Amino acid sequence: MSSETITTANPSTGVVTATALQKSTDEEVAAACAQAAQATAELAALGRPFRSALLRRMAAALDAEASEIVAIADQETALGSGRLEGELTRTTYQLRLLADVVDEGGYLEATVDHAAGTPMGPRPDLRRMLVPLGPVAVFGASNFPLAFSVPGGDTASALAAGCAVVVKAHSSHPLTSALCGRILREAADAHGAPAGTLSLIHGTEAGRTLVTDPRITAVAFTGGHTGAAALKAAIATRPVPIPFYGELGGVNPLVITPRAADERGTEIAHGLVDSFTLGGGQFCTKPGLVFVPEGHTGDELVSAVRSRTAASPIPALLNKGIAGSYHDSLGRLAPTTQLTLAQAESGEGFRAPPAVAVLDSEQFDPSQVDEVFGPVALLVRYHPETLNSVIEQLPGALVGTVHGATGDDPVRDSAASVLAARCGRVLFDGYPTGVAVTWAQQHGGPWPATDNQHTSVGPAGLRRFLRPLSWQNSPAHLLPPELREDTRTAPRRVDGLLQLPRP
């Protein structure tokens, strides 16, 4: 086995095996980028109906090979076939939703201003819409082998926007990546899409080469801060800067108000443990920091959380590195918090016991909060009078949650307002894991959750891979179809007024 061979590990056993895959060479990365640039230009000429049909064809191709995809992904991730089937459903649903988004065309922000007089003087004919940015580099995530990797949200958004994609496969699931890449490329070929519409590369060095290629115009990444920092440093060496869309997770605070604890403390305790242990706690939306009121019902809630955590099964985490970091974090929490671990026998592989750590309010330092990836939550007891000032010191997050009373609840109302200032999504009486793919979704939030003003889930995610372009006094035949006088294939704003497309 050469040093260029890609290996795969089974998290349930810890056994590492060689694959037939090789780390991509610099030449292979450059070739993929050159093909992607060519493909992006050709896709533009093929138009929106071609692209939406391509997305639907990709979804059908994934569905057709679902059982093989799920079997291989389960071997490489130990996430379980039920979860992986759901994840694949999410991915194909997303491809079909984005196909509808492409067909509808509202994402183009098509705008037409006819020549006219204004208080500033005569205005020329101006027409504006969003156009594809260019080839996009997508970095697969360890924790979503199907929904945020080769066929996931970033890839689907970039293709929907009209940008060819080069995916850097995550080292935790190379065979799943290769299989999905093969299925998507075959679907693209069968559809007659340009050769470089989707490419796959392997290896950390290849990923660094990818983000410095001059043809790459944006990078989408889902993962941790260490990997993100390395890529950002590589991107910073480019003569031409490009956007880095990093979805980097966070602690996602969850507040339980005193009235909610009174009303349904045990129910919340159970829902909470199920949420922070779901998928081995390996969600960027995991509620990692929970504020539980001081007092009797809060005590009972904490007890219920401890009991359910202690009785939780012990998952295998995604890879050796994640499991090692998790055990290190438990080692740091043990002497400084009241720590309860799951009691089951640990099996072989990359096992990690679910855990809950509890702190009194005066022991908690909001400036030291850090995400622990894996099935653990930190419960902090609070007094309602100081809750908001503590939340105000927390870092930004993807999502903040409040469990409040059925009726009036001033603690809920004020906590929600403070959370809204530092989160991308505010959620009531539920759990943040589970991110619906829908128009109103926002998956992205203030730093360090993400470092941009965008979402990586849902139709608005296309905006990351688009740039505005205006045509002034253009001959009609040089305008894109969406901006011509005689067509109405997308919603448009014409002379300031929104117009819906003809039915």
Next chain:
Amino acid sequence: MSSETITTANPSTGVVTATALQKSTDEEVAAACAQAAQATAELAALGRPFRSALLRRMAAALDAEASEIVAIADQETALGSGRLEGELTRTTYQLRLLADVVDEGGYLEATVDHAAGTPMGPRPDLRRMLVPLGPVAVFGASNFPLAFSVPGGDTASALAAGCAVVVKAHSSHPLTSALCGRILREAADAHGAPAGTLSLIHGTEAGRTLVTDPRITAVAFTGGHTGAAALKAAIATRPVPIPFYGELGGVNPLVITPRAADERGTEIAHGLVDSFTLGGGQFCTKPGLVFVPEGHTGDELVSAVRSRTAASPIPALLNKGIAGSYHDSLGRLAPTTQLTLAQAESGEGFRAPPAVAVLDSEQFDPSQVDEVFGPVALLVRYHPETLNSVIEQLPGALVGTVHGATGDDPVRDSAASVLAARCGRVLFDGYPTGVAVTWAQQHGGPWPATDNQHTSVGPAGLRRFLRPLSWQNSPAHLLPPELREDTRTAPRRVDGLLQLPRP
């Protein structure tokens, strides 16, 4: 006069005088930022109708003191009262247009998804819209004392978006800045706006302090690469990254096709000189690089450009630094190009002769192209067969222009396509100076023109100062008015379908 005193120079005479203004201290900058944070929160509670009325009140207040503003701005910039009156009209028009944008509410991208079943399982109630980012730092530009400085496009966009603004006044026109700042603050006070809605600071060091203040959430800048690099370096030291929206200009290529030169070469030559000498050539949209066809009609066009340039009056540039850089650039062009200078007697102050430099195609290196700020253009002779490969090597630009024939013109069509890939605006048969404030405007383009995917002119410029936020299963009273069931005060997308507001 202490080292903390702000001075002002009259470009027509070169005379420098002390003002009553002082460089802002660190404490003053911090106080402005703290007030801006408080004001942003209060503005949110006051709602959109309050804000649109504030913008209109500011416009009226500027109109009411137009003659004093223009007189002081002319002393500090030598741009002339006609141009400055037009610039003020632009600014007040923009404030009123953005007031209409705020009232209409489409910029919010309000989106409602009701709870429903999906192929992925049940979907919760989710509602999303764009919310103000937070306090914005605006850096005034030297070349637009009224339209891109204290009361200009960035300030109007940020206020319209709901963000309080701290403006760093440009050192070229401190008195104009102070006067406009006073007028806008008085208008805000009279309207009952929060105290920190708009603040003004002076001094380079104060500007650096401003962009590192933790309360600042975005920086808008119009100017050159040196100033931008210094601010970006300061911003890079922040623990929490924030967007830097830099509008940095460029060479803005203009192509004249052989057929256009045949049809109307002299007319184009005159329009071109008028455009690159307008306002002393101190526009970020100045056509700085012009492609003229080889051959007889191209020769005649070049002659006409030379003659009109030679006969141009000699303007005073905005400040000593700009005039010095301009003369240095002419010194570099003189030995390497065929350079023609305006022949008029130069007066006192920061004078600079309009100039045109001409190069044959084989002498031109597109990779060495650099903006020269001031009334000069570089004319490059070209052969139609190699034109596009030369354009493809040019850096990104705000705007690219093609002058083509009245009828069919394959050179126009292909050049436009190549320009579109590296510009934010493609313009036909006109001149790029003059940027209409309207919905379909795009003022921003690929690096090094700007480093973002946004416009700094027109309603879409608000997007720079907004971030998305979603509410999941929210109690109705905690939703913003635009997302409640019983109101329709803005266009919305509901369950995937666009809906216009009730008339």
